[in-house]
Amino acid sequence: MVGASLAGLSAARSLRKQGYDGRLVVIGEELHRPYDRPPLSKEFLAGILGEAELALESADEDLAAEWLLGVRATGLDHTERAVRLADGREVRADGVVIATGAAARTLPGSEGLAGVHTLRTLDDARALRGELAEGGRLVVIGGGFIGAEVASTARALGLDVTVVEAAPTPLAGPLGEAMGAVVSGLHTDHGVRLLCGAGVKGLSGETRVDAVLLEDGRSIPADIVVVGVGARPCVEWLAGSGIALDNGVKCGADGRTSLAGVVAVGDCANWYDPRTAAHRRVEHWTGARERPDAAVATLLAGGAVEPGAPRPPYFWSDQYGVKIQFAGHAAGADSVTIEAGAADDRDVLAVYRRAGHPVAVLGMNQPRLFTRWRKQIASTTS
Amino acid sequence: MIPACRLEDLPRGEAHRLDVDPPVSVFHTDDGELFAIDDTCTHQDASLADGWLEGCEVECPLHASKFDLRTGAVDSPPAKLPVRTHEVFVEDGMVYVRLSMDAPNLPPCVAARLAGGPA
Ligand SMILES: Cc1cc2nc3c(=O)[nH]c(=O)nc-3n(C[C@H](O)[C@H](O)[C@H](O)COP(=O)(O)OP(=O)(O)OC[C@H]3O[C@@H](n4cnc5c(N)ncnc54)[C@H](O)[C@@H]3O)c2cc1C
Ligand code: FES
Numbered sequence: 001m002v003g004a005s006l007a008g009l010s011a012a013r014s015l016r017k018q019g020y021d022g023r024l025v026v027i028g029e030e031l032h033r034p035y036d037r038p039p040l041s042k043e044f045l046a047g048i049l050g051e052a053e054l055a056l057e058s059a060d061e062d063l064a065a066e067w068l069l070g071v072r073a074t075g076l077d078h079t080e081r082a083v084r085l086a087d088g089r090e091v092r093a094d095g096v097v098i099a100t101g102a103a104a105r106t107l108p109g110s111e112g113l114a115g116v117h118t119l120r121t122l123d124d125a126r127a128l129r130g131e132l133a134e135g136g137r138l139v140v141i142g143g144g145f146i147g148a149e150v151a152s153t154a155r156a157l158g159l160d161v162t163v164v165e166a167a168p169t170p171l172a173g174p175l176g177e178a179m180g181a182v183v184s185g186l187h188t189d190h191g192v193r194l195l196c197g198a199g200v201k202g203l204s205g206e207t208r209v210d211a212v213l214l215e216d217g218r219s220i221p222a223d224i225v226v227v228g229v230g231a232r233p234c235v236e237w238l239a240g241s242g243i244a245l246d247n248g249v250k251c252g253a254d255g256r257t258s259l260a261g262v263v264a265v266g267d268c269a270n271w272y273d274p275r276t277a278a279h280r281r282v283e284h285w286t287g288a289r290e291r292p293d294a295a296v297a298t299l300l301a302g303g304a305v306e307p308g309a310p311r312p313p314y315f316w317s318d319q320y321g322v323k324i325q326f327a328g329h330a331a332g333a334d335s336v337t338i339e340a341g342a343a344d345d346r347d348v349l350a351v352y353r354r355a356g357h358p359v360a361v362l363g364m365n366q367p368r369l370f371t372r373w374r375k376q377i378a379s380t381t382s
Numbered sequence: 383m384i385p386a387c388r389l390e391d392l393p394r395g396e397a398h399r400l401d402v403d404p405p406v407s408v409f410h411t412d413d414g415e416l417f418a419i420d421d422t423c424t425h426q427d428a429s430l431a432d433g434w435l436e437g438c439e440v441e442c443p444l445h446a447s448k449f450d451l452r453t454g455a456v457d458s459p460p461a462k463l464p465v466r467t468h469e470v471f472v473e474d475g476m477v478y479v480r481l482s483m484d485a486p487n488l489p490p491c492v493a494a495r496l497a498g499g500p501a
Contacts, residue, residue: 036460038445048491049490053490056459056460058462285445286445286446289446289458289459290446314446316444316445323444325443325444367428367429367432367443367444368429368431368432368443370443371432371433371434371443374434375434
């Protein structure tokens with residue numbers, strides 16, 4: 001197992017559950033045991049959850065695994081089936097699960113400037129939480145989910161918050177234009193400034209950031225800046241291994257890669273989706289939790305099992321006290337209808353259809369109806 | 383012993399939430415079995431009656447923890463603690479629940495609210 005977070009831990013659990021009783025080695029670059037990332041932008045950042053509560057393992061859990069933590073994998077040697085580590089060690093294996101996740105993209109030129117943060121790891125969240133506690137003006141670059149959650153949490157802590165988004169509508173990629181506008185309307189509802197179509201030229205400040213400079217010449221004063229411009233798959237360490245890479249590790253519909261005995265799961269893996277007949281890298285909790293079951297089955301069977309279709313991608317986000325849930329694929333839809341509630345109330349259930357068939361569903365504070373639609377989409381699009 | 387609902391009003395695949403404190407839900411599985419468990423997920427504040435019922439498992443509507451209706455055990459994270467199970471029986475077409483005497487495993491936010499603290 002390379003990568004000791006949700007996908008790696010889920011794969012280790014699946015291996016044991018599916019009867020593998022051999023040696024299990026989990027390699028992770030972070031020193032921490034697997035922890036949960038979603039609270040890092042929500043309850044943990046708000047100070048409601050502590051570090052102990054982030055643990056993904058339960059106290060009495062024992063997977064009989066060897067944990068090599070705080071060490072980075074630097075290469076995969078396929079002919080030897082060995083994973084090379086940064087400290088010179090080498091781990092040989094009969095099977096390899098790649099679960100190295102993703103890392104936050106940064107803004108070129110922002111390195112070394114105090115007050116500028118990205119948010120991906122516990123260490124990132126600790127640092128940001130410390131600064132938010134001091135208050136001031138926060139500028140979030142990027143109106144995606146993580147940026148929006150940070151804005152929401154910081155606003156609740158009493159900061160003055162501005163969200164800067166390059167696209168005309170935030171979240172238009174995952175949710176479509178119409179619903180992206182509804183969800184991102186939460187910012188203005190709660191007194192957060194939302195600047196759309198605003199490209200960032202750079203940051204100003206000597207040792208500490210003091211403003212975000214926009215391409216249109218505006219300058220937005222800032223005491224703290226969070227860069228939330230997406231994540232890139234952590235696959236550099238696989239260069240030269242011969243594995244097919246394409247926006248992460250290129251995988252079949254069950255996590256198999258171009259190399260026998262090697263599967264990939266979680267945010268680093270670009271799985272083939274039979275529903276849309278295309279590859280798609282899903283960066284959500286539920287995928288990283290569920291898909292390892294299928295990938296491990298494939299690994300143990302030596303690739304001999306036929307992949308079933310994984311459930312449609314599902315994710316949630318909590319912003320300004322509103323529970324946002326989404327399942328399916330918005331990109332292929334040709335219509336969006338509001339089935340319950342009202343967009344203006346931010347209490348809404350919207351169904352995305354393609355040629356009359358539901359392909360995706362969005363809920364805001366509608367868990368019950370949402371689950372029904374999610375179930376229906378899973379059954380009708382498989 | 384609490385009357386929950388009439389059996390004919392609870393079709394297979396559906397759940398009925400009882401307004402007790404903390405709430406309890408009765409599930410009627412596709413195979414026709416009845417189970418009662420605590421309605422509140424042990425991870426955060428979500429109603430399991432709103433969840434995804436499949437076989438003898440219910441999946442939480444928010445973050446997809448799965449609970450075994452027979453035992454209350456967590457089959458899939460992020461929840462770590464089981465929900466309580468309660469006894470269910472049917473008499474003259476009426477579904478009744480006998481509440482467990484065990485302490486519930488409420489999520490931190492709900493436990494704080496019940497204790498009168500900040501939610
Ligand atoms: C702040 C935040 C909030 C989120 N909120 C939500 C949410 O509300 N809903 C939702 O559905 N999803 C959310 N997500 C996404 C979700 O957390 C991810 O999909 C999930 O963590 C993916 O798990 P993973 O194991 O694939 O990757 P990761 O969690 O990224 O873990 C990969 C691990 O591999 C390690 N690693 C990387 N390279 C190497 C190497 N070469 N050698 C050894 N180890 C290596 C990394 O250090 C890391 O620990 C959020 C993510 C973040 C960061
Ligand atoms: S609230 Fe049930 S899994 Fe999170």
